[in-house]
Amino acid sequence: MSSRTLWKIGVFTFMAFPAVLLAYWWSLLLQGQPAPALGVNPVQKTVLESGVFSMRALIFALAVSPLATLLRRPQILSVRRMLGLFAFFYASLHGLAYIGLDQLFSLTTLWEDLLKRWPISVGMIGWLLLLPLAITSTRGMIKRLGAKNWKRLHKLVFAVAVAASIHNILITKGMQIEPLVHASLLALLVMYRVAGRPRFPKLSPAT
């Protein structure tokens, strides 16, 4: 097996592990057996953890290309799409756990969240922006869109980073460290791209 394949399998296993555990614990709970790892309030824990994993997957996905450049290891790039899809996967799980497990698919709640509770609306918008990126993540879609359009579309990930960070900070009670760390890392990764892109000399207007 090539080292590239191993790297991909390793990253996949690492990223999928939390989801597999969650699924296993929930299968225990629904059979009426205890799942101590999910704690006293498994619904709340599931919503919280899936959101955090989604945030981390997004950070990892955005860190791939800077790392590949800095470490001069282009092989790293092979997991970028996978990490992006994991970010989408955990964000979907997060939304589904909230709407399904926590709110029992109450349409009233969903409607109120969207209109009246903007810390939640921002999160929903973040997921909606992530959706087209997940759909167009296949090789076929890149071909159909053309590399240039595809790249332009996938700049949406910066908007996703902003929405996710705002949602994360606003949804947390009090002044907590973790959402701020997540947001700073995302800001750093976005800034790296803005500052790192080759610039064309521009004539500054005379003052």
Place this chain on the structure above:
Amino acid sequence: MLLKHRTPLTLTDNDVTPHRVYLNRRNLMLGGIATTALAACGEASGDDGPSATQAAPKGALEYAKSAYTTSETQTPFEQATTYNNYYEFGTSKTDPAARAGQLVPEPWSIKVSGLVGKPGVYDLETLMKQQLEERIYRLRCVEAWSMVIPWIGFPMSALIDMVEPLGSAKYVGFKTLYRPEQMPGLRYPILDWPYEEGLRLDEARNPLTLMAVGMYGQLLPNQNGAPIRLVVPWKYGFKSIKSIVEIAFSDEQPATSWNKSAPQEYGFYSNVNPAVSHPRWSQATERRLDGRGGLAMLTRQETLPFNGYADEVASLYDGMDLAKFY
């Protein structure tokens, strides 16, 4: 003016007798009663076996049963002591249980100040001389989950009578212990420490308002606010301030920590009210944490006005717009 009830040079029983032993004095003398109390404790905490026995050495308390009770299923001791919001020990629900062990809640005293006839420093032992009673209350957290907990304590009104507030006193403010070396969460500016809470004097005097020193038949575990905390069952849980070191009577509404942190989310009153949503979630329903398993765990139940204590407390707010004074 602040009168210290004892000078540092005066030794009291507390200086020679460990607090836990002191609290257990009756049990030490009356072995039989202690055994009975421990048995009752085992019953109250349900079938969560090992952990209940582990916590038992903290000492069983002697108390009377009270009329304030409910037939609702009690939250297992194990759950009530491992799912806590006590940010002085960290923001995760399991942090307090994991870290509060380093807190040494003894010796303990409460400084009473402000508009009272008898200000001063009151030792916990003095306060513990009150007749203790067990009250089984619903606890509704602002985060839309709830528990049913058997508290042991004495009415707040007894403490108020003891310190003789002046006629001008309209509010009571409380402060939690600030001890960074034993409370690792204090290193972070999650809130403006120390934690503070407050009540209107008539709310504090309401017969429901309890100063709790125990739960499930024994002394309060540290993560639940040892050694003495407030329990205001018709308000969201954060009003029931833990590990109290200061009580101040005033004619002005005291500042409260969560209100300072997010005034649009947490008001001074914070009465449980299904009709007034938190800006980020509805308060109409709640998840009851009482050890139920399987699919039942997913059910939510209606939240009642004043957490079901409307008969006792609704009159305190006659003529007030509760959507405005949330």
